[in-house]
Amino acid sequence: MAKILTLVFIILSLLASSNISNVNAQLRATFYLQSCPNLQTIVFNAMREAVQREPRLGASILRLFFHDCFVNGCDGSILLDDTPTFTGEKNALPNQNSVRGFEVIDTIKTRVEAACNGTVSCADILALAARAGTVLLGGPTWVVPLGRRDARTASLNTANTDLPSPFANLSSLITSFSNKGLSPRDMTALSGSHTIGLAQCFTFRPRIYNDTNINPNFATLRQSTCPVNGGNSNLAPLDIQSPQRFGNDYYQNLVTQRGLLHSDQELFNGGSQDALVRLYSVNQLLFFIDFAGAMVRMGNISPLTGTNGEIRKNCRVIN
The missing domain is CATH 1.10.520.10 (Peroxidase; domain 1)
Structure with a gap:
């Protein structure tokens, strides 16, 4: 194995290195x-x-x-x-x-x-x-x-x-990524980084109380630690299945309406990314390939090179 x-x-x-020429x-x-x-x-x-x-x-x-x-x-x-x-x-x-x-x-x-x-x-x-x-x-x-x-x-x-924004709709998300030179496919692949990590209550409160495209049991579970008022910094896993393992469970969650953030579930809500989300949910290797390529492209957003900028001695302060 x-x-x-x-x-x-x-x-x-x-495969990712093939993007370096670009x-x-x-x-x-x-x-x-x-x-x-x-x-x-x-x-x-x-x-x-x-x-x-x-x-x-x-x-x-x-x-x-x-x-x-x-x-x-x-x-x-x-x-x-x-x-x-x-x-x-x-x-x-x-x-x-x-x-x-x-x-x-x-x-x-x-x-x-x-x-x-x-x-x-x-x-x-x-x-x-x-x-x-x-x-x-x-x-x-x-x-x-x-x-x-x-x-x-x-x-x-x-x-x-x-x-x-975690409250953004699909159109806004596509525009936000497009403004950085990233495609909708890049956006959907990069969103898969939410297969790991945690989010604070205030970022998903509107979804678990107001959204209708949400699994009711999932909403009830999240409401137990994210009340209508207070608890803004209470944490919940972005991926309910495996928050400490990088995989394609995030997309499986979206297909079953268990995306934590409103912006997550927008990727699977009757829109242009539904088919890709379904594909990633059953094909982890494809997700990994697309994620790797998208990370290379994101890492090339307007870098300073040559004599521009500096090499900081301390990352927190300018030399």
């Missing part, structure tokens, strides 16, 4: 081959420690990468702390008291700096950590094009406007 899984991952990696020519998988040859091992080992300590961190880091890329590109801007003279993205409404895992990135950055001083960007570390977390929870691998540099700026306003 291990050999079969390894072969599948190799195939997926090769990404920014300055991004390449071998970018740090000479300057930091142990980079990927350092990142993977640190992520393995983190996920073993708290499996949820695999989902948290994946979400961090998504929220970084959707705001002015994959530039590490989400990692910047606010200061008296600088406003970052951490306190944007979609991020405030929600995005997490910054300490994991700090740990990885410290280890990478010790091995390859002033060489690897925080943006690239985040991209590699997102892949490692996915793999460690049972998901696919992919080739990560590297060579991103770190932003010296951030945008609170863009974070508030460009990140997809």
Whole structure:
């Protein structure tokens, strides 16, 4: 079985790498081959420690990468702390008291700096950590094009406007992803990241009390820990079947109207993505292949390369 899984991952990696020719020519998988040859091992080992300590961190880091890329590109801007003279993205409404895992990135950055001083960007570390977390929870691998540099700026306003809302309808979701150069198929595949992780009560309260396209037993279960008033930060698994295993259960949940977020269930609600959701629900390998390719494309959203930006010494502050 291990050999079969390894072969599948190799195939997926090769399939994902076929997309590299379409990404920014300055991004390449071998970018740090000479300057930091142990980079990927350092990142993977640190992520393995983190996920073993708290499996949820695999989902948290994946979400961090998504929220970084959707705001002015994959530039590490989400990692910047606010200061008296600088406003970052951490306190944007979609991020405030929600995005997490910054300490994991700090740990990885410290280890990478010790091995390859002033060489690897925080943006690239985040991209590699997102892949490692996915793999460690049972998901696919992919080739990560590297060579991103770190932003010296951030945008609170863009974070508030460009990140997809958990309350969005299908049309809004398609537009949001299209604005970043991602197709509806990419959107549906990337939404499968909700096969892992947790969501706060306030993000799904309207669905479990107001939506009609919801399994009544599922709604009752979620209402037990998410009351009409209060309990905003109470947590529930995005995937009721296997919140700590990366697989296609998320799509099976949608087919049975057990999507946690309104935006999740919009992917299977009589619209254009229904057939793809059904396909993913019975074909995990296809989902893995599409997810890997979509992650490569998302990772290429407006990267800073060449002499643009900087290589931060500390991911939380500009040099």
